[in-house]
Amino acid sequence: MRITNGIIASCILGMISAADQHEEMRCKARPGCHLAKCEPGPLSPSLNVNEYPVTCVRTSAQDWEEYKELKSEMRIMRTDLTSYASRISSLENENKKTTAEMEALKTKLLKSEQSNKALLKELNALGIKTNDLESHLAEPNTALLRSCEDVQLESALARNDSGCVFKLDIPEVGITNVFCDVTDDGGNWTVFQRRMNGDVNFSRGWDDYVKGFGDLQGDHWLGLEALHQMTKTGNMEMKIKMITKNGVYWVAKYSNFRIGPGSNKYRLHVSGYSGNSTSGDGFSSHDNHQFSTKDADHDGSPGNCASLLEAGWWYHICYHSNLNGNFHKTDDKGVRWGQDLLQFSEMKLRKRS
Ligand SMILES: [Ca+2]
Numbered sequence: 001m002r003i004t005n006g007i008i009a010s011c012i013l014g015m016i017s018a019a020d021q022h023e024e025m026r027c028k029a030r031p032g033c034h035l036a037k038c039e040p041g042p043l044s045p046s047l048n049v050n051e052y053p054v055t056c057v058r059t060s061a062q063d064w065e066e067y068k069e070l071k072s073e074m075r076i077m078r079t080d081l082t083s084y085a086s087r088i089s090s091l092e093n094e095n096k097k098t099t100a101e102m103e104a105l106k107t108k109l110l111k112s113e114q115s116n117k118a119l120l121k122e123l124n125a126l127g128i129k130t131n132d133l134e135s136h137l138a139e140p141n142t143a144l145l146r147s148c149e150d151v152q153l154e155s156a157l158a159r160n161d162s163g164c165v166f167k168l169d170i171p172e173v174g175i176t177n178v179f180c181d182v183t184d185d186g187g188n189w190t191v192f193q194r195r196m197n198g199d200v201n202f203s204r205g206w207d208d209y210v211k212g213f214g215d216l217q218g219d220h221w222l223g224l225e226a227l228h229q230m231t232k233t234g235n236m237e238m239k240i241k242m243i244t245k246n247g248v249y250w251v252a253k254y255s256n257f258r259i260g261p262g263s264n265k266y267r268l269h270v271s272g273y274s275g276n277s278t279s280g281d282g283f284s285s286h287d288n289h290q291f292s293t294k295d296a297d298h299d300g301s302p303g304n305c306a307s308l309l310e311a312g313w314w315y316h317i318c319y320h321s322n323l324n325g326n327f328h329k330t331d332d333k334g335v336r337w338g339q340d341l342l343q344f345s346e347m348k349l350r351k352r353s
Contacts, residue, residue, distance in 0.1 A: 145169065147230065148180035148190040149351055165216050173226050179216045181348055189239065189348035190230065192222035195335050196344050198327030203310040206296040210262065221312075221324070224266040224291060227259040230349065234258055237352040238270065240283065240323070242337055243344035245330075250277040250337070254284075257349055265290035265298045268314040279338040282321040286314040309333050323347065 145151060145168050168178045168190075181189035195202075200219035212223025230236070238257035242250040255272030267290045273281040290298035293312040297304045305318035310326045310333050318332075323345045325335040335342045 146171075147351075148178060148182070149188040151180045151182055151188075170226050170229050172229050173223070176212075176223075176226055177216055178222065178226075179220075184241075184348075185239070186353075188350040190222070190350065191346060191348040192227055193220070193323060193345065193347035195219055195323065195327055195342070195346075202312070202324045203294065203326065204312060206293045206312075209291065209293050209312040210266075219327070224259065225262060227349075228261055228266060231258045232261070235352050236349050237272075238347065238349045240275075241344070241346040241348075242277070242342050244337075245341040245343050247343075248278075251275050252277055252281065252283060252337075255352060260290075265292075265296075267291075277337060277340075279340050282337040282340075285320050286316065289314040289316045 145166055147168060147170075148166065151164075151166055164180050164182055165177055166180050168176050170176050170178075179191040179194075181187060181191055194214075197218055200214040202219075202221070204213060209221065210224045212221055212226060214220025234256075236257050238254045240252040242252070244250065252273065252275035254270050255274075256270060258269040260267035260269065267288065268286055270284060270287045273284055275281065289300070291312060292298045292304070292306045292315050294304065294307040294310075297306065299305045299315035299318070301315070301317050303318070305315035306312050308318055309315075309322055310329075311322055311324035313322050313324050315322075320336075321338055322334075322336050323342070326333045327335055330341060335345060337345075
């Protein structure tokens with residue numbers, strides 16, 4: 001839409017100048033030309049009503065019609081704009097409402113988070129208390145004991161599934177797992193040697209015999225240093241349980257049992273035999289002998305008994321009892337009490353009552 005050849009003049013309402021009158025006359029003199037009514041100029045919206053310019057348009061009849069049509073469209077657009085403004089206002093109100101709701105939710109969420117934190121804190125405190133209680137309840141079983149004599153029968157039976165293995169705090173040795181026999185002959189026994197299935201190799205060097213090896217629930221050797229530390233104060237007795245290859249059950253008990261220090265090669269001091277073996281006392285003959293292993297020969301023979309018989313032991317001359325012998329051998333190298341082969345042996349010590 002355009003205003004063709006239109007002559008636009010600005011004038012003030014009610015103040016048509018002489019020039020305008022002249023222009024009007026000129027306009028009338030031209031055929032097909034009309035003088036538009038003075039209308040507020042849409043292009044000057046910033047002016048107030050008193051300063052409103054008046055646009056006087058002189059157009060052809062066709063332009064005049066187009067001009068009116070344009071004005072009509074502008075009115076519609078104004079109506080639309082009003083509608084849009086109303087809609088925007090409505091949306092703004094909705095937005096404010098939504099924002100307020102979001103703020104309320106945020107506040108609720110914040111409170112909820114604070115509440116959760118408080119609950120977590122309480123839960124942690126409860127967890128700590130529970131752990132303390134569990135530790136306290138477990139204390140009778142897990143507290144460090146000095147010897148198997150400190151093991152209470154009730155607590156030992158209560159943890160029977162662990163096979164009566166306890167952590168002992170052995171002086172100069174430290175924390176050591178030990179199998180405590182809490183039932184045999186009044187209990188209080190510390191088991192320091194067992195042969196029952198041949199799963200553990202006993203043909204080992206000096207260091208292994210000093211530190212100990214094997215499975216506490218099965219074949220094992222507690223260790224020479226632990227033996228020395230546990231018996232050095234004296235007043236200890238020792239018991240050996242045996243089952244021969246023929247299935248005969250024997251017991252040998254010694255009222256005195258002590259192992260010397262490493263500097264004396266863990267020399268054996270044993271006496272006071274009593275027992276039911278038909279072969280008699282098979283161990284006292286080892287009294288006062290140092291311990292030997294295949295790599296540390298302290299025996300009284302020209303050769304190396306430990307190497308020959310595949311086991312560490314308190315040898316003098318090689319051929320006597322050897323409870324550490326080769327479990328799978330049936331000759332001199334086997335597990336022997338005197339000359340009798342054994343299928344089971346267990347050595348244990350406790351304070352003499
Ligand atoms: Ca020798």
